Amino acid sequence: MKYIDEYRDPELARRYVDVIASLVTQPWQIMEVCGGQTHAIVRFGIDQLLPDEVTLLHGPGCPVCVTPLELIDRALAIAVRPEVTFCSFGDMLRVPGSRDDLLSAKARGADVRIVYSPLDALTIAADNPDRQVVFFAVGFETTAPANAMAVHLARERALDNFSLLVSHVLVPPALEAILASPDRVVDGFLAAGHVCVIMGLAAYLPIAAEHRVPIVATGFEPTDILQGIAMCVRQLEQGRAEVENQYARAIRSDGNPHAVEMIREVFEVVPRKWRGIGEIPASGLVLRSAYRAHDAERRFDVGGIVTEEHAECISGLVLQGIKKPADCPAFGRACTPERPLGATMVSSEGACAAYHRYRGLA
Amino acid sequence: MDCPVPLRHDHVQLAHGGGGRLMQELIEGVFLPAFGEPTTRHDSAVLATASGRIAMTTDGYVVRPRFFAGGDIGSLAVFGTVNDLAMAGATPRWLSAAFVLEEGLAIAELRRICASMAEAAERCGVTIVTGDTKVVDRGKGDGVFIVTTGIGELPPNLPIVAPAEVRPEDAVLISGDVGRHGMAVMSAREGLGFEASLESDCGPLHEVVAALLEAGLPIHCLRDLTRGGLASALNEIARDGGVDVVVDEAAVGVCDAVRGACEILGLDPFYVACEGRMVAFVPAAQAEEALAVLRAHRSDAACIGRVRARHGDRPGRVSVRGALGAERSLDLLSGEQLPRIC
Numbered sequence: 217m218k219y220i221d222e223y224r225d226p227e228l229a230r231r232y233v234d235v236i237a238s239l240v241t242q243p244w245q246i247m248e249v250c251g252g253q254t255h256a257i258v259r260f261g262i263d264q265l266l267p268d269e270v271t272l273l274h275g276p277g278c279p280v281c282v283t284p285l286e287l288i289d290r291a292l293a294i295a296v297r298p299e300v301t302f303c304s305f306g307d308m309l310r311v312p313g314s315r316d317d318l319l320s321a322k323a324r325g326a327d328v329r330i331v332y333s334p335l336d337a338l339t340i341a342a343d344n345p346d347r348q349v350v351f352f353a354v355g356f357e358t359t360a361p362a363n364a365m366a367v368h369l370a371r372e373r374a375l376d377n378f379s380l381l382v383s384h385v386l387v388p389p390a391l392e393a394i395l396a397s398p399d400r401v402v403d404g405f406l407a408a409g410h411v412c413v414i415m416g417l418a419a420y421l422p423i424a425a426e427h428r429v430p431i432v433a434t435g436f437e438p439t440d441i442l443q444g445i446a447m448c449v450r451q452l453e454q455g456r457a458e459v460e461n462q463y464a465r466a467i468r469s470d471g472n473p474h475a476v477e478m479i480r481e482v483f484e485v486v487p488r489k490w491r492g493i494g495e496i497p498a499s500g501l502v503l504r505s506a507y508r509a510h511d512a513e514r515r516f517d518v519g520g521i522v523t524e525e526h527a528e529c530i531s532g533l534v535l536q537g538i539k540k541p542a543d544c545p546a547f548g549r550a551c552t553p554e555r556p557l558g559a560t561m562v563s564s565e566g567a568c569a570a571y572h573r574y575r576g577l578a
Numbered sequence: 579m580d581c582p583v584p585l586r587h588d589h590v591q592l593a594h595g596g597g598g599r600l601m602q603e604l605i606e607g608v609f610l611p612a613f614g615e616p617t618t619r620h621d622s623a624v625l626a627t628a629s630g631r632i633a634m635t636t637d638g639y640v641v642r643p644r645f646f647a648g649g650d651i652g653s654l655a656v657f658g659t660v661n662d663l664a665m666a667g668a669t670p671r672w673l674s675a676a677f678v679l680e681e682g683l684a685i686a687e688l689r690r691i692c693a694s695m696a697e698a699a700e701r702c703g704v705t706i707v708t709g710d711t712k713v714v715d716r717g718k719g720d721g722v723f724i725v726t727t728g729i730g731e732l733p734p735n736l737p738i739v740a741p742a743e744v745r746p747e748d749a750v751l752i753s754g755d756v757g758r759h760g761m762a763v764m765s766a767r768e769g770l771g772f773e774a775s776l777e778s779d780c781g782p783l784h785e786v787v788a789a790l791l792e793a794g795l796p797i798h799c800l801r802d803l804t805r806g807g808l809a810s811a812l813n814e815i816a817r818d819g820g821v822d823v824v825v826d827e828a829a830v831g832v833c834d835a836v837r838g839a840c841e842i843l844g845l846d847p848f849y850v851a852c853e854g855r856m857v858a859f860v861p862a863a864q865a866e867e868a869l870a871v872l873r874a875h876r877s878d879a880a881c882i883g884r885v886r887a888r889h890g891d892r893p894g895r896v897s898v899r900g901a902l903g904a905e906r907s908l909d910l911l912s913g914e915q916l917p918r919i920c
Contacts, residue, residue, distance in 0.1 A: 217834045217837050217838065224901050224902075226901055226902055229902050259906060260900050260901070260904060261900060261902060261903070261904020261906060262902070262904075264904050265904070305917065305918070306916030307916050307917070307918050309916060310912075310913060310916065319913075330916070332768065332843075332917060438902055553912050554912045564918070565918070573907065574906040574907055575906065575907060576909065
């Protein structure tokens with residue numbers, strides 16, 4: 217299939233592996249930021265093809281994983297209200313809150329629907345003026361433009377019964393937090409290609425310069441990832457710390473200005489808590505005051521929500537690349553995709569879930 | 579079917595399930611014209627079998643939407659049950675059909691579904707010999723639910739065809755490409771508007787099974803791929819047969835329309851439903867011959883893997899050798915696949 221097969225070509229993949237092997241002279245730890253990349257690496261066994269010197273660390277870029285537990289509890293509390301039609305992308309539905317998940321709430325009678333775009337939720341709001349339609353706006357910079365557009369249109373069309381429950385996070389501040397950690401283990405980053413498609417590369421320039429770390433904006437197919445690793449290893453071996461673009465077929469250095477403008481119009485940047493990591497300054501988005509009438513957190517008072525993460529879970533360390541899934545005593549035993557204890561097991565893109573699915577316990 | 583008896587109502591009423599005149603009207607105006615007059619109208623159909631052993635299976639059909647590219651709930655309710663009989667090596671003979679109708683269903687739609695069932699039954703050489711109708715209040719059903727029970731006759735001296743017969747080194751054959759039904763239904767249900775044509779593979783497998791058996795090939799196990807797709811079928815066989823199965827990813831056919839839709843939605847085609855495909859486990863020595871039989875029915879039939887002995891007492895597992903050479907586990911999913919955020 218065009219645009220797929222050429223990027224999964226075994227011969228091309230082998231050539232990149234050879235290039236990496238010819239470049240590397242010492243151990244390097246490279247973090248792929250995005251959960252989609254983690255999924256591809258584990259699924260295709262890319263980490264097993266690499267020379268021993270190169271270790272891949274799995275980053276925090278799974279939006280489902282890093283959505284705080286209290287926000288999931290808040291989503292559940294809103295979803296079960298009789299006047300609410302709660303819309304979400306599919307993979308949030310199985311994520312457990314403190315006691316429950318959205319699929320179970322649906323089974324008990326809550327009006328919970330899977331949609332494929334926030335604009336679908338907007339259509340539901342237009343068609344059902346007597347329902348309060350809430351869209352669970354989860355994601356990185358990639359999903360923010362469409363969510364912003366939905367709110368923008370809701371205001372323009374006076375769809376007062378539409379609101380967003382916002383859990384948007386931003387990638388560059390998370391990289392800063394990982395680099396600032398005293399336990400820093402990351403030598404180089406593969407940045408999430410689709411985030412850069414929207415935002416461009418500028419935000420990464422000061423990070424690369426200040427922390428002396430190469431950052432290669434990378435795609436999601438096996439040969440994309442291998443080429444990104446090769447570019448990153450070459451920089452490390454040459455002592456460079458630059459921002460490079462492996463995913464040039466999709467990324468322009470200034471991103472998608474229309475999408476960025478829509479995000480800035482609707483959202484503003486705030487500190488945000490990341491599940492497993494904690495609060496990161498300037499790492500989240502909330503609706504600007506002009507759009508706050510569409511903020512589900514303000515619209516629905518569900519009271520104070522207090523949550524507690526499982527003591528045994530090491531997902532915070534996994535998200536920062538400090539530990540691997542198998543280092544956790546609960547992995548595959550107390551913690552499984554059916555009964556996840558923490559962030560990295562809840563979504564198929566989380567590192568623990570990917571290891572569990574594709575590698576099993578062996 | 580061209581000139582059905584006119585009914586007093588255009589839509590199903592509760593009384594159509596009530597046992598009175600309206601129910602007689604429904605039977606005589608819709609079901610009998612489609613399925614034919616039984617030899618005797620009685621509480622049971624009485625069937626004569628030549629063989630000593632019969633196979634029996636039952637399945638409920640609740641698909642939404644009821645009509646989709648490549649099929650509908652009627653043809654599905656026949657082919658699905660016929661295929662389950664065929665997987666035991668049986669020749670499908672008779673079906674029952676129980677309808678749970680929702681009050682308000684258009685009679686014209688019911689006629690269309692019955693016509694599709696009749697056509698499917700004729701194609702499979704089965705007779706719908708008995709049935710039942712119930713009507714539930716509006717809002718308490720989803721239009722039409724159909725339950726079909728099937729009986730088939732087993733050829734004399736047919737060896738057992740079941741997971742327990744699977745042996746290490748058996749070849750795993752597949753009768754065609756995967757994922758069409760699930761993606762066609764999802765595309766229609768969710769209004770995804772894919773430009774590429776996505777048709778369900780909904781269809782019967784009894785002919786290809788009969789051809790395998792007539793060729794005298796020692797078939798160890800057959801399994802049709804339904805919900806949960808290829809991955810779930812192989813996992814069931816690995817578990818029940820106490821063996822490991824290794825699949826070569828590149829050998830499994832996935833058409834571009836299914837592949838593209840799965841890529842967009844973040845789904846794995848190995849877990850997507852089929853309704854007209856099966857896997858066959860045969861000894862390696864007969865794999866080529868069996869594959870030739872499958873290919874006479876569909877040119878994209880393929881040999882996709884091998885059976886291995888499992889280690890020790892642990893349950894049988896399925897793994898996939900990917901395009902880049904690494905082997906990964908292909909486990910059962912905890913629930914249905916859900917489309918991803920990004």
